[in-house]
Amino acid sequence: MAATGEAPAESRHYIVQRVRQALAHDERTNELDLTVSVNGDKVFITGTVPTTERRDAIAVVAREVLPDHEVHNHVTLYETAEPTDGEDLS
Amino acid sequence: MIRIAAVADIHFGADSSGMLRAQFEDLTHHADMLLVAGDLTKCGGPDEGAVVARELTGLPVPVVAVLGNHDYHSDEQATVRSHLEDAGVTVLEGETTTVDVDGARVGIAGTKGFGGGFAGACGTDFGEPEMKAFVRHTMALAEGLEHGLRSLEGCDVRVALLHYSPVRDTLAGERAEIFPFLGSYLLAEAVDHAGADLALHGHAHAGVEKGVTPGGVLVRNVAQPVIKHAYNVYTFEPSRALHADAHA
Numbered sequence: 001m002a003a004t005g006e007a008p009a010e011s012r013h014y015i016v017q018r019v020r021q022a023l024a025h026d027e028r029t030n031e032l033d034l035t036v037s038v039n040g041d042k043v044f045i046t047g048t049v050p051t052t053e054r055r056d057a058i059a060v061v062a063r064e065v066l067p068d069h070e071v072h073n074h075v076t077l078y079e080t081a082e083p084t085d086g087e088d089l090s
Numbered sequence: 091m092i093r094i095a096a097v098a099d100i101h102f103g104a105d106s107s108g109m110l111r112a113q114f115e116d117l118t119h120h121a122d123m124l125l126v127a128g129d130l131t132k133c134g135g136p137d138e139g140a141v142v143a144r145e146l147t148g149l150p151v152p153v154v155a156v157l158g159n160h161d162y163h164s165d166e167q168a169t170v171r172s173h174l175e176d177a178g179v180t181v182l183e184g185e186t187t188t189v190d191v192d193g194a195r196v197g198i199a200g201t202k203g204f205g206g207g208f209a210g211a212c213g214t215d216f217g218e219p220e221m222k223a224f225v226r227h228t229m230a231l232a233e234g235l236e237h238g239l240r241s242l243e244g245c246d247v248r249v250a251l252l253h254y255s256p257v258r259d260t261l262a263g264e265r266a267e268i269f270p271f272l273g274s275y276l277l278a279e280a281v282d283h284a285g286a287d288l289a290l291h292g293h294a295h296a297g298v299e300k301g302v303t304p305g306g307v308l309v310r311n312v313a314q315p316v317i318k319h320a321y322n323v324y325t326f327e328p329s330r331a332l333h334a335d336a337h338a
């Protein structure tokens with residue numbers, strides 16, 4: 001994979017936003033609550049999503065936007081166990 | 091005891107079917123009702139509305155919901171709402187409902203709510219039509235919420251069910267720059283003016299669970315990435331009046 005070297009801070013800024021826009025609008029993800037950061041030719045994505053399909057789609061969408069970057073998908077899955085007890089608010 | 095289960099931001103898509111069904115079917119072991127604080131779908135498509143409606147249909151406890159911003163994205167919110175209603179879910183927008191639990195009455199006033207920010211650092215209905223429309227949308231929904239909560243006076247427990255946050259407290263962990271897109275103090279003001287026992291919201295996936303309005307009403311952010319369970323449960327002892335009746 002071709003490295004782009006250290007991008008200037010300004011272009012890094014717009015790269016982050018291009019990925020975030022794609023993740024929000026792409027129907028495979030529609031995720032607005034992810035954190036995207038760019039370091040050189042590496043892109044890191046964190047956050048939590050409901051399904052493995054959507055977690056995997058995040059990397060696919062990001063790679064489509066930035067084919068010359070290395071995408072690190074650190075997104076985790078929702079935890080959905082039943083609660084063990086309630087909180088008394090009275 | 092009144093037991094209220096609540097969750098938000100389940101963001102159902104075609105890939106979500108069955109994700110919460112077993113936990114929902116088991117609700118009677120934990121709660122007397124399920125409140126869903128918006129963002130039931132990924133992007134508000136009719137197909138997603140149908141999937142989440144199937145997940146919520148025929149549950150052993152009453153289900154009450156408000157929609158969230160994601161449920162509006164495809165401009166099919168009316169279709170999403172009717173899928174939910176056909177599945178027996180009560181959907182609130184400026185409306186109220188009551189649920190009876192062993193002779194105690196729980197009143198729920200619901201609205202999606204909207205943004206604008208928080209006292210000292212918020213939008214004002216001033217200037218361009220787009221800015222006025224943004225802030226006035228929140229103002230109108232807050233007014234409906236206040237009216238709804240007032241109409242529930244006399245209930246043993248009153249709950250404000252929102253998608254957007256009424257307070258800053260539960261946004262800790264979110265970036266401060268986006269607070270105006272996460273909620274509005276106008277929602278807290280409505281809750282404080284009318285009075286309530288609990289305000290539930292979602293939307294702030296990176297926020298925290300617990301907060302309180304300036305007037306002292308408890309706030310809980312039940313976004314699923316925050317509560318990290320299928321739902322959280324909040325309990326209330328019935329009011330003193332009911333106790334007196336019960337022990338008379």
Ligand SMILES: [Fe+2]
Pocket residue numbers: 099101129158160293295
């Ligand atoms: Fe959400």
Ligand SMILES: [Fe+2]
Pocket residue numbers: 129158159160253292293294
């Ligand atoms: Fe939301």
